[in-house]
Amino acid sequence: MNIDNKVILITGASSGIGRATALMMAGHNNRLVIVARRENLLREVSAKIRDQGSECLYFAGDAMDEQFGEYVVRKTVEAYGGIDIAIMVVGIGPPSNTLTASSEKIKFCMDANFDTFINFYVPIMRQMKTQKTECMISHVNSLASFFGVPMQGDYVAAKGGVRLFLDTARMELKHFGYKNIHIQTIHPSFVDTEAVRNDGIPAPGEISEEKSAEYIIKGIKKNTKRNMFPFTPALLTRLSVRVFTDWLITKVELSQTPKNY
Ligand SMILES: NC(=O)c1ccc[n+]([C@@H]2O[C@H](COP(=O)([O-])OP(=O)(O)OC[C@H]3O[C@@H](n4cnc5c(N)ncnc54)[C@H](OP(=O)(O)O)[C@@H]3O)[C@@H](O)[C@H]2O)c1
Structure with missing residues (x-):
């Protein structure tokens, strides 16, 4: 997809990957709408976006709140007439242990990754179905959504859930035209x-926020269904899903896992 002169809604843009992506989109004469809870950070990001020549609205609120998602989408459409690209970045992945974590902790992590996505997805999809132009819903997931990962059980379960939900949405969009x-x-x-x-x-093999934003923008331009990066971990993940046995995946993952957590 072309990323110039678009209305782009980014959730989770106050810091990290979302912020870097919003700033990189700002050089393309866009109308950006950025969302997160920390208003002071959103204000700073929006000033930087405007400095680069794009317009920007920001909305501070909790993406766990369904009404907040509805509100942001309504305000975006009122201001800019529609949404061309939605990049959903909100998510958290604190260390966790499936043997000891409380149900409260597990459910909080899953809600913070799944519900925060759904609360925006539903009004965005409703809006995009009224538009005739090309548009995209893009979700910042993780390579870790393809298999179990020690210290990340609740996180990978939620990310895997969003991945399967969106795989289904893609099929249904095709089915319903x-x-x-x-x-x-x-x-x-x-x-x-x-x-x-x-x-x-x-x-x-950690990469920088800026590098990840470059990969994200490249993937949106190419309209890839699954944008997996960087190359080596993405290749290993593809092999893990298709070729490697559970025995090997477990051995490699546990070799990286601390003894106590
Ligand atoms: N860092 C990695 O290694 C990595 C790898 C793979 C995938 N990811 C994914 O990338 C995404 C961004 O992660 P990051 O590392 O860039 O972390 P981050 O800087 O903490 O970014 C998370 C963003 O989401 C917002 N957010 C969190 N909970 C929210 C809520 N309830 N309501 C509204 N906004 C909320 C945060 O802003 P506020 O706190 O201001 O609300 C922040 O802007 C996450 O989905 C993560 O799972 C990260």
Whole structure:
């Protein structure tokens, strides 16, 4: 998809991958709508976006709140007439242990990754179905959504859930004749953001936020269904899904896992 002169809604744009992507989109004469809870950070990001020549609206609120998703989409359409590209970045992945975590902790992590996505997806999809022009829903998922990962059970379950939900949405768009709406899942490996810097989860081959934004924008331009990066972890993930045995995956993953967490 072309990324110039578009209305682009980005959730989770106050920091990390979402922020870097919003700033990189700002140089393309876009109308950006950015969302997160920390209003002070959104204000700073929006000023940087305007400095680069794009328009920007920001909305501070909790994506766990269904009404907030509805509100942001309604306000975006009122201001800009529609949404061309929605990049859903909101998510958290704190270390977790499937043997000891409370149900409250597990459900919180899953809601923070799944519900925060659905609360925006539903009004965005409703809006895009009224549009005739090309548009895209893109979700920042993870390479970790393809298999079990020690220390990340609730996280990978939620990300895997969104991936399957969107695979289904893509089929149903085709079935019901919405050829103009594209669905994309974005699967980074490890990205060096403040959120994960000291979380104790091993992160071999980490890339920068800016590099991940470059990959994301390249994938949107190419309209790939699954944007998996960088090359080596993406290849290993593809092989894991198709070729490697559970025995090998478990051995490799446990070799990276701390003894106590
Ligand atoms: N870093 C990695 O290694 C990595 C790898 C693969 C995938 N990912 C995925 O990439 C995404 C971004 O991660 P990141 O590392 O860039 O972390 P981050 O800087 O913490 O970004 C998360 C963003 O989501 C927002 N957010 C979180 N919960 C929210 C809520 N309830 N309501 C509204 N906004 C909320 C945060 O803003 P506020 O706190 O201001 O609300 C922030 O802007 C996540 O979905 C993550 O799973 C990250």
